[in-house]
Amino acid sequence: MVSTLTWIDHDSRARERTLRILAQFQEKESRDELGIGTVRDSLADLLFPGTSTIQTRLRYMLFVPWIYRALEDKNVSAAQFAGAADKHERELVRRLQTADDHHGMFGKNAGGDIKRLPSSVYWAGLGAWHIRLTPFSQGQYHQRIDETYRQKRRIARQQRHGRDRADDPDTEPDNVYNWHPRLPATPADFPEKVTFLLTRDEAEFIRDRLQVACPHSLLAFLALQDDKPTGAYPWECASSGRFSTTHQTILHHARLFSEVMHGAALSYNYQLAKKTERVGLCEHHEENFQEWRNALPLAEIARWNINELWALTHREGHQIAPQTRHFIESWVRYIRTTPDALLKGDASALIEYREKKLKGPRSRFTNKRAQEQWSGHSGTGRISYRWKTVKTLLADLHQGLCQEAVC
Template sequence: MPSILAWIDHDAKARERTLRILSLFQEKESRDELGLGAVRDSFADQLFPGTSTIQTRLRYMLFVPWMYDALEKRRLTAKQFAVQADKQERDLVQPLMDSGDQAGVFGKNAGKKLKRLPSSVYWAGLGIWGIRMTPFSQDEYHRRIEETHRRRNALLLYEKDAKARGDDIDVERRRDALSWHPRLPAPPDDYPARADFALSREEAEFIRDRIRVACPGSLLSYLALHCAPADSAAPWAHPDFGRFSKQHQELLTHARLFSGVMHSAALSYNILLARLRSQDGLVAEHQARFDQWAATVPLGEIRAWSIDRLWALTVDHGHAITPRTRAFVRQWIEHTRKAPADLLSNAEAMRLIETREMALKGARSRFRNRRALEQWGGYSGVGRLVYRWPNVKVLLQDLHQGLHRRA
C-alpha cells in the first residue's frame, strides 16, 4: 500500500496537513491488536531513542525545561509547583496558536482544556537525550521539588565554605543538584508571551549535540549529524540508506521484513471481523489491501529471513518480547512462506489470528464478545509499521531548519 504521508516541506500548511494525516493514521491504523508492540518498540527505540508517536514538534524539548527551570527559580512549594506547571503549559497554547505555524500544537482543538500536557509526552525523551538530569518521574519531580531546593541551599553553603578554605569545587555534587542540562539555551526575551516552533541555531545545535552524546549509536544521531531531511515513506527507503552503518542497515532490513509480513496478519484480522459483521463493502476494502500486499510481498527475502537473528536483534533491548509473541510471529511467518496469497483460505492461519487475539483480549475479544465486535470501528492496525518515522521526519525537519538559520 502506498504511503499516505506527504513530505513535510518548509511550508507551514504542508506540515499541518501531514501532521493531521499522521494523527488519523495513529488513531485508526496503528492499534496493537495482535500484541506486536514490544517488537515494534524494540526496533523504534534502537533506531530513534527518545522519540514517540505522540511527539509533534522538536521545540517542545525546550519549552518543557524552560518552564520548569523558571518555576524552580521561584522556589515554590510542591503543591504550588505542580499547579503552576499545569497552568503554564495550558497558557502556552494561545501564543503558539497566534504564531504562523500551528502544526503540532498541543491543545490546538481543546485549547486550555487539553487532557495530555506536552511535558508528559516529552518527559522520557528529555531524559534519554540528557536534557533532563533529574532521574525522577514527572510526578516524583513535582513532589520532591522542596527537597531539591534544600539540596541546593546545602550546596551553596558547602561551596561557600570550600571557597573560603581554598578547596576545589565538587563538580559531581554540583551536577547532582541540577534538574536540567547546564548548557540549556536561555529562552527568548519575549517567551512565553510569544512562542513558535522555529528553533534558533543555538537551540538546534544544543539539541543536535545532546542527541550525538546521549544516543551515539542510533540512526537518529546519524541522521541528525550527516543527512538532510528526506522524502521517504519509511526509514529503509531513505536515499542515504547505502551510507548507513552495516548495523543500521541490518536492523532496518529486519524491521522492514517484520513490518511487511505482519501487515498481512493485521489485514487478515480486519477481514475476519468484517466477515463476522457481514459488512461486504468493508471486507472488499480490506481484501483489496491484502491482494495488493500479496502481489508485492518479497517472498524470496522472507523465505531466506533468519528468525533467530530477528530475535537476537530485538529481545532484551528494554522490551519484554514473550515466548508466546515469538511463537505467534514465527508461525505466521511460516504460513506466509508457504503461500502468501492463500493465507485467507488457510484455516490454520486464520485460527492462529483468532486464538492470538482471544488470548490477548480475553472476555473483550471481538471474536467472543458481540458488543465489542459492534463497537469495532472497522480499521484496527491496518497501517504498516514504520517505527515512528513520520514523527521523526518532523523532528529532523525542525532540527535541520534551525541548524541552517542565520541566527
C-alpha cells in the same frame, strides 16, 4: 482515567510504557490488535530513541525544561510546583494559538483546556536525550523539588566558605541539576511571542545532545546530515545508502517485520468483515490482502533469520513474551510454506486465536458489542516505526540549523 493510573507515577519506566500504550490509540497504523507492539517499539527505540508517535514539534523539548527551570529559579515549593507547572503549560498552549504556525500544536482546538500537557508527552524523550537529568518520574520530580533547593543551598554555603568538595559525589554541583547545565537561555519574550522555530543555538544544542546521549542511533546520524529525511519508511530514505552497516541490519529486520505483520493485520480485518457479514468491506479487505500477497518478497522472507530479530529486540526495557514470539514465528512459517492459503485453514485460525487470547471476552470474534463498535478498519497501516514523527522533528532541527547564528 487519571485516578486509575496514578500508581504509575511512582515508577518512571512503567509510566513511560503506559503513556506509550495509550498513545497507540492516536493513530490508525499504531493500533496493536495482535499484540506485536513490544517488537515494534523495541526496534523503534533502537532506531529513534526518545521519540513517540504523539510527539509533534521539536521545540517542545525546550519549552518544557524552560518552564520547569523558571519555576526552580523562583524556588516554587513542592506543594505548589505541580499546579504552577500546569498553569504555565496551559498558558504556553494559549500563546501558541496566536502564532502563525499551528502544525503539531498541542491543544489546537482545546486551548488551555487541553487534557494531556506537553510535559507528559516529552518527559521520556527529555530523559533519553539527556536534556532532563533527574532520573525521577514527573510526579516524583514535582514532589522532590524541595530537596533540590536544599542541596543547592548546601553547596552554595560550602562554596562561600571556600570548601573544595568537587571530588565528593554527594556534593558535586552537577548532581543538583535537574536539567542540562548548557540548556539554551530562555528567550526574553517567552512565552508571549513563542513560535516553533528553533534558533541555531537551540538546534545545535539538541543535535549535540543526540550525539552524546544516543550516538549509535539512526536518529543521531540523521541529525548530522544536511538533507532532510524522505520516504514513507526509514528504509526508503534517500540517504539510506550512507547508513552504517548496523543501521542497515536493524532496518532489514524492521522492514521484513513490518512487511509480514502487515499481512496479519489485513487478515484480521478481512476475517472480522466476514464474521460480521459486511460484504463490501470484506471484498475491500480481501483485495488489499491479495495486493499485499502479490508484493511479498518471498525469497527474502525465506532467508530471513528471525533469531537475529529476537537478539535485537529482546533487551533491557523491552521483554518479548514467549507467546508473542510463537505467534510471529508461526505466522512467518505459514507465509513461507503456504503463502497462497493465508486467509483460510490454520493460518486464518492463528490470527483469530491470537486476538481471542489477548482480548478474552472482549474479542471482536465473539463479543457482539465489540463487533458493533468496530469501525471496519483496525491497525491496517503498515508499521513505520514513528518515521512520520521523526521526519517532522528532524525537519524542525534542520530548519533551526539553517538559521543565522546570534553573535
